[in-house]
Amino acid sequence: MTAVLEVEGLKTHFFTRAGVVKAVDGVDFSVAKGEVMGLVGESGSGKSITGFSILGLIDPPGRIVEGAIRFNGEDIAGASEERLKTLRGNRIAMIFQDPMMTLNPVLRIDTQMIEAILAHEKVDKREAWERSRDALGLVGIPSPEERLQAYPHQLSGGMRQRVAIATAFLNRPDLIIADEPTTALDVTIQAQIIHEAQKLTRQTGTAMIWITHDLAVVAGLADRISVMYAGRIVEQGETDLVIDHPLHPYTVGLLGSVPSANKRGERLYQIEGMTPNMLDLPEGCAFAPRCRWATDACTPPPGVQTVDGRQIRCVHPRREGVTA
Amino acid sequence: MSAFVIRRLLQAFLVMALMSVIVFFGVNVIGDPVYMLVSPDADQAELEAAIARLGLDRPIWEQYLLFLQGALRGDLGNSFIFGEPALKLIFHHMPATLELAFSALFLSVVIGIPLGLYAGLYPDNPISKGIMAGSILGFSLPTFWVGLMLIMVFAVELGWLPSTGRGDTATFLGIESSLFTADGLSHLFLPALNLALLKISLAVRLTRAGVREAMGQDYVKFARAKGLSTRRIIFVHVLKNIMIPVVTVMGLEFGSLIGFSVVTETIFAWPGMGKLLIDAILQLDRPVVVAYLMIIVLFFVIINLIVDILYSILDPRVRLQDQGA
Incomplete structure (x- = not known):
C-alpha cells in the first residue's frame, strides 16, 4: 500500500x-x-x-x-x-467536533456546500448544486433537495454533522x-x-x-x-x-x-x-x-x-x- | 408576519398616546408663552385677549382633549409665533434634517465598517491601534466643540468648505435636496461629518468586536479548511454574521442621529428641524415643541419596526412569528 x-x-x-x-x-x-x-x-x-x-x-x-x-x-x-x-x-478535507458551530449560521446549506466545490473547480453552479445534492444523499440525508435550502439551525446535530461529512467528501x-x-x-x-x-x-x-x-x-x-x-x-x-x-x-x-x-x-x-x-x-x-x-x-x-x-x-x- | 406588524402598530399607537400625555403636560408647566407674544406695555385686557386666543384660559385637561381631538385629525395645533400649523412648519424643515441624518449614517457606515474590519483583522497592527485610539476620541469629544473646530480648520483657516447654511438645492425624482448640487454637497459635508463622528466610532468598535469574535469561531476554521479564499471568508462568512449587531445598533442610532442634529444644526446654522426646535423652545412655542417631539417618537417607532424586519432578513434564526414563541 x-x-x-x-x-x-x-x-x-x-x-x-x-x-x-x-x-x-x-x-x-x-x-x-x-x-x-x-x-x-x-x-x-x-x-x-x-x-x-x-x-x-x-x-x-x-x-x-x-x-x-x-x-x-x-x-x-x-x-x-x-x-x-x-x-x-x-x-485534504477536515471535519470538526461540534456540528453546531462548524456550519455558518447565516448561510444556507447549499451556499456552504457549493462554495466548497467552486473554490477548487471551474464548474457551473447547477453542476455544483447537483453534486452537493448527491453528496447529501450519500451520507443518508433524506430529501436532500429540501435540506439544501435549509439553514443550519433547522437541522439536528446529527444532520449537521452529516452535512459536514458530505461537504468533506464533495x-x-x-x-x-x-x-x-x-x-x-x-x-x-x-x-x-x-x-x-x-x-x-x-x-x-x-x-x-x-x-x-x-x-x-x-x-x-x-x-x-x-x-x-x-x-x-x-x-x-x-x-x-x-x-x-x-x-x-x-x-x-x-x-x-x-x-x-x-x-x-x-x-x-x-x-x-x-x-x-x-x-x-x-x-x-x-x-x-x-x-x-x-x-x-x-x-x-x-x-x-x-x-x-x-x-x-x-x-x-x-x-x-x-x-x- | 402580518400579525406581527399589526401587533407592533398597536404597540406603536399606545406608545404615541402615552408620549402625548407626557409631552403635552410637560411642556405646559414651563414658562408663560403669552409674555413672549404681547408687547411689554400691553394692558390687562389685551393680555387676556391673547390668552383666550391661544386657548390658554381653559383648564389644562381640556386643552389636552382639544389637542387630542385635533391630533386624531392630523392637526397638532398652530404655532404661537408663526400662526401656521406646527406640522407644516416641521415638514417644511424635515428634508434638511433627514438629508443631514442620512448623509451622516452613510458616512458612518462607509467609513466605520471598513476601519472596524481592518482593526479586527489585524488587531496588533499600529494602524489598527491608531484607529481604535481615534474612535475613543470620536466618542468622547463633544459634538459642539468638534463642530467649531471643523469650521475653524476647514472654513476659516483653509477656506475649503463653507461654514454655515444649506447651499443650493436641486430637485431630482421629486425630492428637493442639496445632495444634487455641488454647492449643496460642499455645504453638507462638514455638518454631516460632525454629526457622523460619534456613529463612525460606534461602527468601528462594533465591527471590530464582531470580527474578532467571528474569526475565532469554528465556522471560520471550517471555511478555511474548505480551502476558500480569504476574501470570501471575510466578506461572506464573517461580514454577514457581524452585520446582525451592526444593523441593529446603527438602525436604532438613526433616531438619535435626528435627535442629536439639534446641536450640529445650531452650530452650522443648518435650517432643519433641530434648529426649529431650539428656536421654538427659546420662544416657548409650545405647539411646535409638542409636534416635534411627537414626530420624533413616531420616527423611533418606525425605525424600530424597520430594524426588526431587517434583522429577520439578515438572521435566518429570527423569523418574525405570529405567536411570540
Whole structure:
C-alpha cells in the first residue's frame, strides 16, 4: 500500500507569554490509501493540533518548527498559503467536533456546500448544486433537495454533522481528518455517523485520520491506532494488537478505564495523577510521574522501539498484558 | 408576519398616546408663552385677549382633549409665533434634517465598517491601534466643540468648505435636496461629518468586536479548511454574521442621529428641524415643541419596526412569528 500521508518528526510549538508549549513534539506516522487511522489521546495531548498542522491551519503564536509532512510525496510542512489553499477541502478535507458551530449560521446549506466545490473547480453552479445534492444523499440525508435550502439551525446535530461529512467528501479528497466528529452527538447518532464514514472511505478509497479520546469509537472503525500523550505518539500499531495487548503503560491505563459489562459493580479504574502541564513537562518520559512501573531508566526520553509489531516509546513495555 | 406588524402598530399607537400625555403636560408647566407674544406695555385686557386666543384660559385637561381631538385629525395645533400649523412648519424643515441624518449614517457606515474590519483583522497592527485610539476620541469629544473646530480648520483657516447654511438645492425624482448640487454637497459635508463622528466610532468598535469574535469561531476554521479564499471568508462568512449587531445598533442610532442634529444644526446654522426646535423652545412655542417631539417618537417607532424586519432578513434564526414563541 502506498502512503498518502507521511508525517515525520513533526513539532508544532506555541510561543506564548508564559513559555513555549510543545503541543506536538516529534510525531511520526503514516496513513495509507483507504486506511483509517485512529489518533487517540486525552484533551491537550496534541491530537487536534496534529490535524491542524497537516492542513497548515496553525495560527500564531503557534507554528510548525520542525518535521516533514509528505502528502503524496510532496512536503507541505512549509508550503505556501496559496499551495495549501488548493489542497484544503480539495485533496485534504477536515471535519470538526461540534456540528453546531462548524456550519455558518447565516448561510444556507447549499451556499456552504457549493462554495466548497467552486473554490477548487471551474464548474457551473447547477453542476455544483447537483453534486452537493448527491453528496447529501450519500451520507443518508433524506430529501436532500429540501435540506439544501435549509439553514443550519433547522437541522439536528446529527444532520449537521452529516452535512459536514458530505461537504468533506464533495471533492473526493485523498485524506480526511476527522477531529472528534462524534463527540458532541448522542450514542445512537454516533454509531450511524461512524457507519456512514466507514462506508464512504471504503467506497472512495479515501484515507482517514479519526481523532478521538474515545478508544471504544476507534476500536471498531480504525485499521491502526496511534496513542498520543503530551505531544508524542507513545504507541502505534494494528487496532487489534493495541486493543487486545497494549504495551505502553498509558495505553494499558486508558483501556483499563473503559467501562465494560464484565467489570460491573467494580470501581472503575482511573489513571493516577493528572495530565501534565504542557508548559512544564517532565524531563524524560512525560508519563513517568503517573506510571507505576517508572524507574530511573525513564529519565532520558525513551526513543521509539519496535516491539511485537508495534512502535512504542517506553523502556518498560507491558508484555504480560493488562494487569490494571 | 402580518400579525406581527399589526401587533407592533398597536404597540406603536399606545406608545404615541402615552408620549402625548407626557409631552403635552410637560411642556405646559414651563414658562408663560403669552409674555413672549404681547408687547411689554400691553394692558390687562389685551393680555387676556391673547390668552383666550391661544386657548390658554381653559383648564389644562381640556386643552389636552382639544389637542387630542385635533391630533386624531392630523392637526397638532398652530404655532404661537408663526400662526401656521406646527406640522407644516416641521415638514417644511424635515428634508434638511433627514438629508443631514442620512448623509451622516452613510458616512458612518462607509467609513466605520471598513476601519472596524481592518482593526479586527489585524488587531496588533499600529494602524489598527491608531484607529481604535481615534474612535475613543470620536466618542468622547463633544459634538459642539468638534463642530467649531471643523469650521475653524476647514472654513476659516483653509477656506475649503463653507461654514454655515444649506447651499443650493436641486430637485431630482421629486425630492428637493442639496445632495444634487455641488454647492449643496460642499455645504453638507462638514455638518454631516460632525454629526457622523460619534456613529463612525460606534461602527468601528462594533465591527471590530464582531470580527474578532467571528474569526475565532469554528465556522471560520471550517471555511478555511474548505480551502476558500480569504476574501470570501471575510466578506461572506464573517461580514454577514457581524452585520446582525451592526444593523441593529446603527438602525436604532438613526433616531438619535435626528435627535442629536439639534446641536450640529445650531452650530452650522443648518435650517432643519433641530434648529426649529431650539428656536421654538427659546420662544416657548409650545405647539411646535409638542409636534416635534411627537414626530420624533413616531420616527423611533418606525425605525424600530424597520430594524426588526431587517434583522429577520439578515438572521435566518429570527423569523418574525405570529405567536411570540
